[in-house]
Amino acid sequence: MHANVKQNVVPLITPGLKVACSQCNLRELCLPFGLLDEDMARLDNLIGGGRKLKRGQHLYRAGEAFESIFAVKAGFFKTDVLTEDGRDQVTGFQMAGEILGMDGISTEVHTCNAVALEDSEVCLIPFTELEMLSSEIHSLQHHLHKVMSREIVRDHGVMMLLGTMRAEERLAAFLLNLSQRFNARGYSPAEFHLRMTREEIGSYLGLKLETVSRAFSRFQDEGLISVQQKHIRILDIPRLKTLLTPADGRLG
């Protein structure tokens, strides 16, 4: 096995790609939130460098040894779980400032795949070292716990979506969630490009791609959004939100 072949399979840390939380405009969204300057400098030292990924590349795969968590610096990811029996479920889409890989802490092995949906960049945060540092910096420890807890709460929201919503409600919730997250990052909440296919949206929402496509079309017919392939413009956010409040009859 040639060394450069192996490099293609397992992309290494980009040499010289220095990252520093203290210089990062995502720091209020990301792990260093609320740290004092001196503590942030210690976190800077810990972060193992950045890593760039091309669209389609895996950040990690289920089964690989867990060593680090990752902060998305730029770009867009999906995570998905595959089971032996062939099921495939997209468990989330991650954008700048969000943390990837916490599923691997439990067993020291990644339990899902993380794939870049566009050219992306992440910061590598070695977990053992993060634990050591968080023993010393209480606010870092607490924020790590908050980030993990937030992931649990987010997952509960997805369960709610999958367990109680019908197709159009799911898609409306999905679009509003993306809108709100783009907005929080300084992008337009009303106009954006989807980085994922209809099939990936469908997997995330527990629907078939045709159902997703039909729901998009119906939203467009009703003047709620305009869709052109992956380009979405939300025309009526308030009315989209009312879709999430089902008629009295169906619940309660």
Place this chain on the structure above:
Amino acid sequence: MHANVKQNVVPLITPGLKVACSQCNLRELCLPFGLLDEDMARLDNLIGGGRKLKRGQHLYRAGEAFESIFAVKAGFFKTDVLTEDGRDQVTGFQMAGEILGMDGISTEVHTCNAVALEDSEVCLIPFTELEMLSSEIHSLQHHLHKVMSREIVRDHGVMMLLGTMRAEERLAAFLLNLSQRFNARGYSPAEFHLRMTREEIGSYLGLKLETVSRAFSRFQDEGLISVQQKHIRILDIPRLKTLLTPADGRLG
């Protein structure tokens, strides 16, 4: 407002209900897993006492301030999320040795309700103090992270269930999961009492109670299980497992 009325609404810590991880037969399943004796003694000191709950009582409610996580010492709980628009989703069922309340860390407010489904007992673990102690005891810190990560992985499993399985597959997965957890606690994996109603099972599985009931009946007709109200006997675990492997046609 009379003091004893208030006691009925918000049950206080049971006085004199001393709990000690070092004496607990769940310690290998629960938070103290892997601790040295001396460290376990320190955890004993931290644990705020036990609390008993009658069936139907809330351990905590969405909206309450978060202060502690809880370890189930005995009994059976459900957690559920309610949204303003009236949706209601059971997010999990918890039994002895499992940890409740980690959703509250994120915002310092509980985001779901935890209800005892039978007379139960929990240990109260004040979270701020747990963080302080885990700064000093690395194995405790690491295990806490593992417990939180395990919850994330569990949630991914529920997403998979809700996103990719049909009704009978969901129920089979549910029964096998209970079976395995009872087994891990020294109870029969083949025979147990359900603590929850068909409606609660349905909420958890994203199904209506009638669908759950029909699936139970069909399993019984096929000789997979025997059902009498809440009493379940699994007659053919291997065949129940094969239900989870869908025919080739439907996936891939």
Place this chain on the structure above:
DNA sequence: GTAGCCCTTTGATATTTATCAATGCAACTT
């Protein structure tokens, strides 16, 4: 012990979503 209530079961029908199939569109490759 018994009345009442909640839970469960079962049937008939309606609704939603999946499946199968065909066509169109757009980006990438050569």
Place this chain on the structure above:
DNA sequence: AAGTTGCATTGATAAATATCAAAGGGCTAC
């Protein structure tokens, strides 16, 4: 520039699950 390939849309039909309805059974509380 044209061909190829993957992605998206749309229609017709099938399958799964929800909804509506009614009745029986068991547990609880009086």
